[in-house]
Amino acid sequence: QQQVKQSPQSLIVQKGGISIINCAYENTAFDYFPWYQQFPGKGPALLIAIRPDVSEKKEGRFTISFNKSAKQFSLHIMDSQPGDSATYFCAATKGNQGGKLIFGQGTELSVKP
Amino acid sequence: ETGVTQSPTHLIKTRGQQVTLRCSSQSGHNTVSWYQQALGQGPQFIFQYYREEENGRGNFPPRFSGLQFPNYSSELNVNALELDDSALYLCASSLGQENTIYFGEGSWLTVV
Numbered sequence: 001q002q003q004v005k006q007s008p009q010s011l012i013v014q015k016g017g018i019s020i021i022n023c024a025y026e027n028t029a030f031d032y033f034p035w036y037q038q039f040p041g042k043g044p045a046l047l048i049a050i051r052p053d054v055s056e057k058k059e060g061r062f063t064i065s066f067n068k069s070a071k072q073f074s075l076h077i078m079d080s081q082p083g084d085s086a087t088y089f090c091a092a093t094k095g096n097q098g099g100k101l102i103f104g105q106g107t108e109l110s111v112k113p
Numbered sequence: 114e115t116g117v118t119q120s121p122t123h124l125i126k127t128r129g130q131q132v133t134l135r136c137s138s139q140s141g142h143n144t145v146s147w148y149q150q151a152l153g154q155g156p157q158f159i160f161q162y163y164r165e166e167e168n169g170r171g172n173f174p175p176r177f178s179g180l181q182f183p184n185y186s187s188e189l190n191v192n193a194l195e196l197d198d199s200a201l202y203l204c205a206s207s208l209g210q211e212n213t214i215y216f217g218e219g220s221w222l223t224v225v
Contacts, residue, residue, distance in 0.1 A: 006155075032212045043203055043216035044156065045115070089155050099146040099207045099214035100169050103155030 004092050006104025013111050019077040021107045023090035026071065030092040034101070035064065035075045038087045047088075048075075080111045116140060117206050117217035125223045126194050134189040134220045136204030144168075145187040146214060147179060148203040156203055162187055163210070191222075199224045 006023045013019045023033075031052055036044035050057045050064040050073065057064045063076040077084055087108050091101040116139035126132050138145050144163045148156035158171040162181035176192040185206075191198055201221050205214040 034212070036216075041218075043115070043117075043205075043218045045216070046213065049213070091155075093212055096210040097169070097212060099144060099205055099212065100158050100161060100171075101156075101212075101214070102158070106153070106155050 004090060004102050004104045006090050006107060008107060009105070010108045011110070013080045013109065015080065015082060015111055015113050017080050017111075019080045019084065019109055019111070020074060021088055021090070021109070022072065022074045023092075023104050024070075024072045025092050027092070027094065028071070029094040031095065032093050032097075033064070033066065033073050034091050035062075036089045036091065036103075038089065038106075044089060077109075080109075082111045082113050085109055085111050115206075115215035115217065117204060117215055119202075119204050119217040119220050121220055122218065123221045123223075125225060128194055128196060128224055130194050131190065131192045132194060132222060134191075134202050134204075134222070136187045136189070136206075136217060138185045138187070138204075138206030139215055142206035142208050142215075143185050144207045144209060144211075145181055145185065146205045146207070147187070147189045148205065148216075149173070150201040150203055150219070152200070159189070194224045196224050198222060 034049035038044040061078045066073045090104040118137045146161040147159040150156040160170040201219040205216045207214040
């Protein structure tokens, strides 16, 4: 199976709170897991990515947590801001596939002031 | 800005017609991937071009075809348009087979 399942579909968080988005995958050959942020009318922009040799990666307010045994990974946005309001997509691929990504369905995040 | 440019940004076509979408990759990138993003969905991989050759294809019918030119720019052609082809078409460029890809803003296609 090649699916990547993402939840929740939508998320409302208060300013300053923590936003958490989860993804699960089935193919154990996947070894690259990026997260993309997409604003309305724009293309997806790479936020952060992780490989399965580490359990966590942090870049600024964004952290990926990775659980290889559970085949799950999640995005945590600390100190969420209204400017973070966007749609977030997880994705996965295997080997050096040069951008043949399999995306989740997306999570629409709204951060309330 | 990713340096990936797509044209046109919006277009409306009639069912049965043909459409060509264009993409200029980021400077130095020799791989172009095309994705279809239906409203409210994640992008779906259509195909990839590397050094002017098709290098992998997703679950899309043959009426979706493409080209890559010597300057690494690319075209996506869709024949016999169907209503379900209405979507945002995204181009992404990368260097070789690296997994980090950079998307353009997309071309919105509406089929009526």
